[in-house]
Amino acid sequence: MDARDDPVVWNAWYPVGAPTDIRRQHATRTRLLGHQIDLTIHKTWISAACEGRPLPVTERLGYVWTTLGRPDGPPQSLLEYYEVDRVTMNIWSTPIKCSGLRIIDNVIDNAHFPFVHPGILGDAAHPDIITAEPIIDEGGTLWLPSQRAWLPLTQSVAEYTYRIADPYTVILYIHRPQSPGRHDFLGIFAQPVDEENFIAHKMFAWVHENWMDERRLKSDQQWISVQDKYVLERHTEKRLPLAGLESSVSVDVGSLAYRQWLRDKGVRYGAVQ
């Protein structure tokens, strides 16, 4: 389908790369929703155009964001990203061969941890997960609060909250037990190249601690993402079915809430009709 026929998707903001990557690689061409995007690297900023039409750009959360449509505000924000005691990084921007909606469905699903990330985010001896009721706030953002799963590193149950402001993005709030009310953040922003391909941009913003080694953190996060990439590229159906076609069980509340939220918004691009 033509992305123009899906107003929610067409009018959203998408990242097209990290400024450092774009400058280093002279990446002046990318794709978004089936259209070619031309980037121009200026001294202090990066501009974008589609078939000669200049597009709005904003740099936020470590990435350059643009839109082909008419969004009703700036890209989503995360004020905590700018706190002085945080380590912020772009983990990577990597192409993945399936619909970008699939990676959001993957991120919000803790049940795959013991099988896709064994020994890192879960282990087979503790496959149980605890879910909570999803919430949609007054801004229309979908929240999946307090999703609990076993974390082998700390030998305890970790708590996660997921925030979905746009169909193709999700921000993870990793609860910090030692400082209640504060979170470590990971962001997964999908740049839909077309309905069955996307570029995954991953944001990292954790509270700094003395043990942290940035290179190690980055490679660990990339390692987790590459495990997800393996399963994401092994879906028989590359698009996300919003209803029917896939059976769900009781622990899939988050996944079902996301699909329902997409249906209510009328999202069809990258989904099975």
Add this chain to the structure above:
Amino acid sequence: MSTYIVALDREVLPEGLVRGRMDTAELVIWRGASGSVHVWEDRCPHRSSRLSAGRNMGAYLEDPYHGWRFAEDGTVIHVPAEGGKGHPEISAHVLASAVTGGFVWASAGVLETGDFAGPPLRPLHFGVSANRVAAELDPTKTRITPWGAAACMVYGIDPDAMAAHRMLTALRRRLEAAG
């Protein structure tokens, strides 16, 4: 709904997984602990993962994404995230299948294996449509399984395997060159 050969019996090993195709359907073919061969659509009913990327544990097949276990009859017997609960109402898409004459046969509808037995040749993939290949071959000695619209797999029986294989590879070269 036609019946097609989807694998050689001897290629479906215990604890192994074989990927196959039949028309447009992708298949996973596996041998369970009971010794029988199963032909399923290569798609987990939960999140559409390819089951052939999972594991054959003998008594069950494990899905690669969430570790769901499927019994030999295709039903879900273990969902780890739910404390190992079974879901008999959820099942893999099981195709009718049978093993005769050294071949594994499958059908999306009624299974009709017919009379086709002999020393099986190594199957050969052709990059042209099943109809074009069928026009060139002796139907008593070969069976053709379409792989999508533009490719097919040829299964044959012949006591003189070397000569038959040479004939088939020459035919393949000629048909694929003709485009």
